[in-house]
Amino acid sequence: MxxxxxxxxxxxxxxxxxxxxxxxxxxxxxxxxxxxxxxxxxxxxxxxxxxxxxxxxxxxxxxxxxxxxxxxxxxxxxxxxxxxxxxxxxxxxxxxxxxxxxxxxxxxxxxxxxxxxxxxxxxxxxxxxxxxxxxxxxxSATPHRLLTTLGPEPFDPAWTGARLYAETRGRRAAIKAVLMDAKRVVGVGNIYASEACWRARVHPLKPAGRVGRAACDRLVRSARDVLTEAIDAGGSTLKDFVGGDENPGYFQQRLDVYGRDGAPCHRCGERSQVTRTVLLARATFFCAACQR
Ligand SMILES: [Zn+2]
Missing domain, CATH: 3.20.190.10 (MutM-like, N-terminal)
Known part of the structure; x- marks a missing residue:
């Protein structure tokens, strides 16, 4: 997709x-x-x-x-x-x-x-x-129904760790689900949400209300980083996506956890393997040792 x-x-x-x-x-x-x-x-x-x-x-x-x-x-x-x-x-x-x-x-x-x-x-x-x-x-002059409920763009300076922190106090929903909620921020899809949680060292199933202020900063930064890297990778694989006859799939990008269940964590090495679970019917990947 x-x-x-x-x-x-x-x-x-x-x-x-x-x-x-x-x-x-x-x-x-x-x-x-x-x-x-x-x-x-x-x-x-x-x-x-x-x-x-x-x-x-x-x-x-x-x-x-x-x-x-x-x-x-x-x-x-x-x-x-x-x-x-x-x-x-x-x-x-x-x-x-x-x-x-x-x-x-x-x-x-x-x-x-x-x-x-x-x-x-x-x-x-x-x-x-x-x-x-x-x-x-x-x-003209009429907001489109598909556009009115959208949260900020991930690259919008208005989307900050402080905002993510404030919006999630008291919330029991998993932090990864919040990252994927387009009313909070748009464009952080399933792969990118798993990757952002890994980079930020935050467990994807952690209740959002218990994610601390500094971790919210790391999540926002990490989500921007993985999306930026994917866009950068897009330049080289663009032809496959817009013109060729191959299935487009995702851009070729180094993924740290997504699809790597059972493989060594890129941060912990052989001490810990990537785990796969399911959250809201979506495959979710994390390292239990370094994501808390
Ligand atoms: Zn790890």
Whole structure:
């Protein structure tokens, strides 16, 4: 499943290609993915200029300046589509390439967007075998229901050890579950939560309310570090994710505990092996000797 680092890498790849370009065509082969696609609204964005490609949690946002809109439509647009929202779901993948003469549709390819950009025509294609992804619009002046409940970004300076500490006092939920709660902080997926706990030397099942102030600082720092390293790794494996025919999977990144059950702890050596357990139906890995 694409996680925050994969989505951020896709964003970094789309942004320079599409920013400043104009959306000139949208082709939908179905009217729903995980949710219904607002077909008229998406089509109504045609003619708009892409002013930015942003990411919020795992949502890609193509900001659209409607400008004067299509030539036949001189009505002022209020409200108008402010952004196209793309979510990759479980198996969504994007292709971007110089627009050719209608390349054949791939299996499970659900939509295409054509852009006129300063570098020439570009075609963005979306493939999603399991169809848990989404294509939606964000209206101007109306918060989107999927975006309103989200906590801060992990790289947002507002997400601090002090905040994590304050939010978890009295809470019995496992600290790893809190790290994965998108209302507290977005983007710390299952692998990254296990890795952050190991780096911070905090047991993932420890009740959050009993995690001390210094440990909260270490958890925030560790979560940022593992995500940063994954994004950095993404640069080298990007082709596999956005263009090739291989399954994308996770970026190649050194993992200290995830998937290493029974192997020696990278901190304790042969004295302690990594243990696997299950928390909220998610595989969870830790070292019982150095994580408290
Ligand atoms: Zn250890």
């Amino acid at each position: 694409p996680e925050l680092p994969e989505v951020e890498t896709v964003r970094r790849w789309l942004a320079p290609a599409l920013t400043g370009g104009r959306l000139v065509d949208v082709t939908l082969r179905r009217e729903d993915l995980r949710y219904p696609i607002p077909v008229r609204a998406v089509s109504g964005a045609v003619g708009g200029q892409i002013t930015a490609v942003r990411r919020r949690a795992k949502y890609l946002l193509l900001d659209v300046d409607p400008g004067a809109g299509p030539t036949q439509d001189t009505e002022p647009r209020s409200p108008h589509v402010a952004s196209l929202l793309i979510h990759l779901g479980m198996s969504g993948r994007c292709w971007l390439g110089a627009a050719e003469d209608a390349p054949p549709w791939r299996d499970h390819e659900h939509w295409r967007m054509a852009f006129d950009t300063p570098a020439g025509p570009q075609l963005l294609r979306y493939q999603d075998a399991r169809r848990f992804g989404a294509l939606d619009v964000v209206w």
